[in-house]
Amino acid sequence: MPHVTAICRVHALLDDSGSVGVTAIDKRPVTGPVPVRKLGLRGDVQASRAHHGGEDKAVYAFADEDADHFADLLGREVLPGSFGENLRTSGLDVTGAVIGERWAVGERLVLEVTMPRTPCATFARRLGERGWVRRFQEEGRPGAYLKVVVGGEVSAGDDLRVVSRPGHGVTIGECFAGLAPERAALLLSDQESPSLAPVMRDVAELAASRA
Numbered sequence: 044m045p046h047v048t049a050i051c052r053v054h055a056l057l058d059d060s061g062s063v064g065v066t067a068i069d070k071r072p073v074t075g076p077v078p079v080r081k082l083g084l085r086g087d088v089q090a091s092r093a094h095h096g097g098e099d100k101a102v103y104a105f106a107d108e109d110a111d112h113f114a115d116l117l118g119r120e121v122l123p124g125s126f127g128e129n130l131r132t133s134g135l136d137v138t139g140a141v142i143g144e145r146w147a148v149g150e151r152l153v154l155e156v157t158m159p160r161t162p163c164a165t166f167a168r169r170l171g172e173r174g175w176v177r178r179f180q181e182e183g184r185p186g187a188y189l190k191v192v193v194g195g196e197v198s199a200g201d202d203l204r205v206v207s208r209p210g211h212g213v214t215i216g217e218c219f220a221g222l223a224p225e226r227a228a229l230l231l232s233d234q235e236s237p238s239l240a241p242v243m244r245d246v247a248e249l250a251a252s253r254a
Contacts, residue, residue, distance in 0.1 A: 045134035045203040047148060048107055049123035050077050052087035068169045070124035075198030079152055081191050084129055098190050099157045099240035104130040105186035106137040112184060117172065127166065128186060135203055137187050138216040142230060143209040143238060145192060149202065152195030157240045159185040159219035185219045190240070209233055222247060224254035 051070035067088050078085040083101040105128035110121040123131040140156045167175035211233035227250035
């Protein structure tokens with residue numbers, strides 16, 4: 044059964060050489076239950092809200108299976124929170140999640156998949172790996188941002204169930220790799236498309252225009 048294996052939120056703001064001067068990427072596991080509302084987990088923050096956070100990026104999920112892949116690539120453990128994620132999951136293909144699909148977590152929480160994570164220079168500095176943005180992109184395992192449809196609480200061990208999935212079938216992995224024009228058009232024409240995050244809609248419209 045797919046489930047949550049860890050819940051992570053900011054441990055401390057760290058100095059960073061980027062334009063903001065600090066980063067909240069240092070996420071570490073905490074014991075639950077943790078309340079989750081429209082802007083994410085209680086006690087979590089984002090240092091740069093121009094690029095992180097907000098309702099469409101309230102929660103970032105990353106799979107144990109993908110963490111294991113990167114651990115092999117890097118030759119070191121990728122512990123929960125290492126990539127700045129809020130939820131570490133097991134048994135669910137996060138890369139194969141469809142844009143707009145909804146997950147029921149635990150007793151009440153409902154999350155909706157909005158877009159893939161885009162790697163940034165802050166992420167690269169945190170990992171300390173040369174060429175990390177390019178390497179992360181090439182691996183095609185970005186994790187998924189989610190918005191909160193119904194607030195609730197989350198604990199490690201909570202079941203995770205896909206309760207709805209739009210018919211367009213366009214996945215996190217496809218969006219991360221670069222949408223083909225016909226797939227972008229399909230995403231935009233689906234009846235669920237009004238719920239697309241503005242950023243995702245802009246990406247799809249640009250891709251569709253290249254047909």
